[in-house]
Amino acid sequence: MNRRVMIVDDNEYVRASVDIICESARLELASAASGPECLEQLEAGFRGVILMDIMMPEMDGWDTIREMVDRGLYPGNIIVMLTGMGEPDSKMEGLQEYVSDYMTKPFTPEELLDSIEYYLTLLNAPVGHD
Amino acid sequence: MKFLDAARDKISIPLLISAVTVAVVMMVGNHLMLDQIHEEAVRQANRQQENSMMAFWELMNRRGRNFHIENGRMILGDYYVLNGANELPDKIFCLTGSRATIFMGDTRVATNVLKQDGSRAIGTRLSGPAYDAVFREGIQYRGEANILGAPYFTAYDPIRDLNGKVIGALFVGVKQSEYLARYDRINVKIGVINGALAAIFVLCVVMLGRNRKRAEAEIKRQLNFQQQLMDTIPSPIFAKDAQGRYTLCNKAFQGYVGLSKEQLLGHSVFDLWEPDLARKYHQMDQEIMEAPEIQVYESQVSHADGSKRDVIFHKAAVRDDAGVAQGLVGVLLDITERKAVEQQSRRIEAQKHHSRMIESLMIQLNHDLNTPLTPLFALIPMIRAKVSDPGVERMLEICQQCVNQIQGLAGKAFDLVRISSSQPRLIPVSLCAAAESALNEMAQPLAQRGVICCNAIPPDLQVLGSAEQLTLLFKNLLSNAARYAAQNGKVIIDAELKGAEVEVSVQDDGIGLDQEQLTRVFDEFYKADTARHDLNTQGLGLAICRRIVANHDGRLWATSPGAGRGTTMLFTLKPVGQQPPAIDEDDQAREPDPESYQI
Secondary structure, eight states: OOOEEEEEOSOHHHHHHHHHHHHHTTOEEEEESSHHHHHHHHHTTOOSEEEEESOOSSSOHHHHHHHHHHTTOOTTOEEEEEEOTTOOOGGGTTTGGGEEEEEESSOOHHHHHHHHHHHHHHHHSSSOOO | OHHHHHHHHHSOHHHHHHHHHHHHHHHHHHHHHHHHHHHHHHHHHHHHHHHHHHHHHHHHHHHOSOEEEETTEEEETTTEEOTTOTHHHHHHHHHHSOEEEEEETTEEEEEOOBOTTSSBOTTOBOOHHHHIIIIIIOOOEEEEEEETTEEEEEEEEEEEOTTOOEEEEEEEEEEHHHHTHHHHHHHHHHHHHHHHHHHHHHHHHHHHHHHHHHHHHHHHHHHHHHHHHHHHSSSOEEEEETTSBEEEEOHHHHHHHTOOHHHHTTOBHHHHSOHHHHHHHHHHHHHHHHOSSOEEEEEEEEOTTSOEEEEEEEEEEEEOTTOOEEEEEEEEEEOHHHHHHHHHHHHHHHHHHHHHHHHHHHHHHHHHHHHHHHHHHHHHHHHHHHOOOHHHHHHHHHHHHHHHHHHHHHHHHHHHHHHHHSOOOOEEEEHHHHHHHHHHHTHHHHHHTTOEEEEOSOTTOEEEEOHHHHHHHHHHHHHHHHHHSOTTOEEEEEEEEETTEEEEEEEOOSSOOOHHHHHHTTSTTOOOGGGTTOTTOOSOHHHHHHHHHHHTTOOEEEEOSSTTSOOEEEEEEOBTTOOOOOOOHHHHHOOOOTTEEEO
């Protein structure tokens, strides 16, 4: 059963706290500090739920998704965007279909775990999530 | 007279006099020429009589040389009786066309001069100057003479006997009327032609004059039309001559500069305008006089009201056939308002730019605040779950509340900036649905204090607004109500159409507000006393409400019967079908309820 989660965020404390929450729930967490790191791990074979921050320096969340799709790394993953209110959305044009959910920062451990568990269930379902 | 008057009206007197003079000169010239011809004809007639006389003598001489009177008869030669010898005059008439007479003494004895009854004038007598010349002075007579009442060109020669005594006379002559008949006919013809020509000439002149008058009238009409047209054009128009003097202007120009036509025409820019402006106008005038194209430039003009107006000049030189500039024409376009609008637009654009900058700054700030809040938000509950010491638990609770407050502050500040940065597009929105959406979002905090909320807005009531902002408005009002309503209290949301406005109320039964609080409650970061230390509020909720209502051209105010007696928040919106008007004086003049504060 796939219980792999990847947090993509440039803030190391966010990554660390997500790590702690996931560990408490026995989830297998991969951590990426940037878009390129995320792509690297996907190239290395990661498949699971990706928690993607939108505002990151240089390559933001949307750029990373675009690259994922272009490189054929999207299938087998579920993307949940981590967003603040009013963040730029002009770049999401044509990419929403690859995003399963949005989670507003800050979030409580329950909110995060509920969301992750829900999408892992979908991912592990016999009729695979496309 | 009427014709003359009409003619006088239509053509100029000098022209008419000239025409008549030319016609008269023509006629006099012709007359003189005819006189010459007449004189020549008379000379010719006289010459002809001379010749006829010579022929008569010749005829006589063939019959004899001497004349004498015998037995009352005039005899030529030895026997040729001249009395009744009419064949001789007739022969002369045949030969020369002149009539002839033989006088015995002064009595006609053979003649073909006819009396009025058509018979030969035998026996009649000679009289007048011819008689005097021939019989008194004994000399021949040449010239005109009156014979039996008719004027003749004549020649009389005395007939003398052997003694040289005048015993008779020979006469040849033609009736002037007969001889000059052809001349008279020509004379009449020439006279007629002459008269006709003179008449035609005068007529032509009259018509020419009338045409000129008509052309002048047409030009005058055209000029009137042009002036009327120019006066109707609202843009100021003017023209100047080559010396830079105003030669023409329309009413708009006169009104614009506040000077009459008389004050303007004939004067130069230096006579009329301030030296600085005049110099610039003059310099530009000089340039356009030498350039073939239309000159367009921006400048200023002293307006009639004393202000300086921004204008655009359009000028072009007026040239003659040789291309020499004779002056210029110009049009003014007042761009004062346009410039003011442009300045206003630039100001608005700068404000928008500023707003966008603030918004983008707030987005960044919001993100940067939320990012470090995320670990705090995520980890504090986990820590709290692991501690059992009540002191540490209390400290963690305080930390949690601080984090909540920072999060709320970031969210509200962002809301405030977002709704202030641009005017929303107002479209028909269901007010009830907007309130319901806010109620759903606020259900939890309301339920926490057991507050019951009743949405009494008519479901079919639509207003002009932004659904997102109206939901945010209700959310903030309900958030306040949830906080300040009585424990297990009641909040009522209602709306009704009042005149041209929809008045919406959110009424709670909570702590109420006193007079000072009513006036300050909408200020940013203001909190009612009891809430000042409430770490879960930010003091931005009503400031956001105020901005949203302003975005909808409405009014927001609060009423309260006093502390502890509940508060009603009221605001107005435009119902569908009403365009949001500019804020009118009524709104500003309307006094708020003494127990309410209105913004």
